[in-house]
Amino acid sequence: MIDMKTLLELAKEEQLKTKDTIILAKVDGKLSELNNWAIEDQNVEFITTATVLGNEAYRRSVLFMMLYAIHRIAPDIPGKDVNVQYSLSKGLFCEIKNDACAVNQEFIDKVKQIMCETVAKDVPIIKHVMHTDEAVKVFRKFGMSDKERLFRYRRGSNVNVYELEGFMDYYYGYMAPSTGMLSVFDIFLYEDGFALQMPVPSSPEEVPQFRPQKKLFGVLKESSEWDDILDLDTVGALNDAIAGGRMKEIMLVQEALQEQKIAEIARKIASDRSKKFIMIAGPSSSGKTTFSHRLSIQLKACGLKPHPIAVDNYFVEREQTPLNEDGSYNFEDIHAIDIELFNRQMTELLEGKQVEIPTFNFKLGKKEYKGDIRQLGPDDILVIEGIHCLNDELTQHIPNDSKFKIYISALTSLNIDEHNRISTTDARLIRRMVRDARTRGASAQHTLNMWQSVRRGEEQNIFPFQEQADVMFNSSLVYELSILKPFAEPILFAIDNDQPEYQEAKRLLKFLEYFLAYGTEDIPNNSLLREFVGGGCFDI
Incomplete structure (x- = not known):
C-alpha cells in the first residue's frame, strides 16, 4: 500500500525544525498548496513566508481574511464596492465605495477584531474547483461583477474559488491552508480609505511601520x-x-x-x-x-x-x-x-x-x-x-x-x-x-x-x-x-x-x-x- 500524507501533515513535522512559517510546498518541482496529498517517494520542498513566493501567498490569504471580515460586518455591500486599489507603504490601499458603510476608526477596529478572532480559531481556507459557469454564479451572489466580466473571456473550463466560513472569492495565486498562520498584519485609516499592512520576506514576523507616501x-x-x-x-x-x-x-x-x-x-x-x-x-x-x-x-x-x-x-x-x-x-x-x-x-x-x-x-x-x-x-x-x-x-x-x-x-x-x-x-x-x-x-x-x-x-x-x-x-x-x-x-x-x-x-x-x-x-x-x-x- 502506498504511504500518503497531506503536505500539511508533513509541514507540521518540518515546522519543528524550521524558524519561518511554512505556507506552501514544491512537489517534484511543482508548486502546491499544503492541503494537497504527497506520495512517499515524491520530492517535497517546503516554502516559507521568508521567500517571495511564500510572502505573496501570505499577503493574498490575509487580504482574503480581511474581505471576509468586512463581509461579516456589512454583508449587504456588494463585493465590487470593496476595492483593493494599489500598493502603499508595504501594504495595500483599499476603499469602500458605498455610502452604507462608513470607514472610520470604529469600522477598522471591528475588522481587526474579526480577523484576530478568525486567526485564533484557525479556520480552514477551503479550495473549490468549479466550472466557470458555476463560479460566475458565486461571484454574482457576492456582488463581484468585475469577476463576472473577467471570466467572460476565460478559456479554461474550471476556476479555483476559495471559501472562508461561507464567504467565497477568487484569487490569482495559491493560498495558506488555514487562518491560524495569518496573525501578522495591521490596518490603518488613510485618506478616504485604509491600508492593510503586511510583512515582507526579509522580516516575515513583523508588520512594517506604516509610512504614508503622499x-x-x-x-x-x-x-x-x-x-x-x-x-x-x-x-x-x-x-x-x-x-x-x-x-x-x-x-x-x-x-x-x-x-x-x-x-x-x-x-x-x-x-x-x-x-x-x-x-x-x-x-x-x-x-x-x-x-x-x-x-x-x-x-x-x-x-x-x-x-x-x-x-x-x-x-x-x-x-x-x-x-x-x-x-x-x-x-x-x-x-x-x-x-x-x-x-x-x-x-x-x-x-x-x-x-x-x-x-x-x-x-x-x-x-x-x-x-x-x-x-x-x-x-x-x-x-x-x-x-x-x-x-x-x-x-x-x-x-x-x-x-x-x-x-x-x-x-x-x-x-x-x-x-x-x-x-x-x-x-x-x-x-x-x-x-x-x-x-x-x-x-x-x-x-x-x-x-x-x-x-x-x-x-x-x-x-x-x-x-x-x-x-x-x-x-x-x-x-x-x-x-x-x-x-x-x-x-x-x-x-x-x-x-x-x-x-x-x-x-x-x-x-x-x-x-x-x-x-x-x-x-x-x-x-x-x-x-x-x-x-x-x-x-x-
Whole structure:
C-alpha cells in the first residue's frame, strides 16, 4: 500500500525544525498548496513566508481574511464596492465605495477584531474547483461583477474559488491552508480609505511601520482618475474595450493624458530659470529614456535648450568598482559612480565654464573623452538620467535650488478585478523581458534569473528616495499588457520545465491569460511603450 500524507501533515513535522512559517510546498518541482496529498517517494520542498513566493501567498490569504471580515460586518455591500486599489507603504490601499458603510476608526477596529478572532480559531481556507459557469454564479451572489466580466473571456473550463466560513472569492495565486498562520498584519485609516499592512520576506514576523507616501499616493490617485476618464479599471473592462473596437480611441486618450502631464512638468521647470539640472530616476523598465526625450521636446517648446547627460558615463574605472560579497562588481552601488568628477564638472557648468563630458567604455571599463564639450547659457538645461539621481550624495556639491527631481515608474492602476491587483513589479518585469529579447537577444530565462538582484538594487538605491522628488510621473499605460502579451508569451514558453525559472514563467503565462491580445499598429511612435516593443521615433 502506498504511504500518503497531506503536505500539511508533513509541514507540521518540518515546522519543528524550521524558524519561518511554512505556507506552501514544491512537489517534484511543482508548486502546491499544503492541503494537497504527497506520495512517499515524491520530492517535497517546503516554502516559507521568508521567500517571495511564500510572502505573496501570505499577503493574498490575509487580504482574503480581511474581505471576509468586512463581509461579516456589512454583508449587504456588494463585493465590487470593496476595492483593493494599489500598493502603499508595504501594504495595500483599499476603499469602500458605498455610502452604507462608513470607514472610520470604529469600522477598522471591528475588522481587526474579526480577523484576530478568525486567526485564533484557525479556520480552514477551503479550495473549490468549479466550472466557470458555476463560479460566475458565486461571484454574482457576492456582488463581484468585475469577476463576472473577467471570466467572460476565460478559456479554461474550471476556476479555483476559495471559501472562508461561507464567504467565497477568487484569487490569482495559491493560498495558506488555514487562518491560524495569518496573525501578522495591521490596518490603518488613510485618506478616504485604509491600508492593510503586511510583512515582507526579509522580516516575515513583523508588520512594517506604516509610512504614508503622499507624493506616490497622489500620482496613483491621479492615475485612477485617468482610468475613470477611460472607463477602464479592470482587465475585464479592458477586454470589453478590445472586443468592442474601442482600443484606438483609448490609446489616443491615454497618450494625450501622458503628454499633457509631461507638458505640465516642463512648464513647471521653465517657470523657474534657476533650475539647471533635471534629475530623473526610476526603477528598471520605467521608461526613463523615452520620458527624457519627450520631456526635452516639451522643454524646447518652452524656450529652453535641453542637453542629455547619462550618469552611467561617470562610472569609476573598472578596478575601482565596489564589489559584492561574492567578489563580483556592484555597478548599482552609488560609489561605482565617480562622484567627485561628476560634481566638479556639474559645478563648472553651473559657473558657465566649458566642460568635456566623458563617455564610459563598458568593454574596456574606463572613461574616454571624445570631444563632447558642453557649456550652459541662459536657456541651456541638463536632463540627467540615472538610478541615483534622487540621492543627494550624487549631487552633494550642487546647490539644491538648481536641481529639479523627477521620479518615474510604471505604477499600474489597472486591476485584474475588485480584489486582485496587478503588481507594478510584474508589469515592469514583462516590459523588461520583451525589451531584453528585442534589443539584446537575451532570453526570458536570463531576465528572470537576474530580476531579484535588480529588485534588491531598487530597494536600496531608488525607492528610499522617491518621496524626495519634486514631481512623480506614472509611465504605465492602461492598455500595455494586451500589447506586450504576444511578445512575452513565446519567450516564456521557451523556458524548459527543468529550469529554476520555470515556475515563475508559468505564473506569468497564467497571468497573461487574463488579457486579450492587441497589435502594435495603433501605438503612436513617440509612446513610452515603443521603448519596449520597438518602432519608436527615438533612437533607443
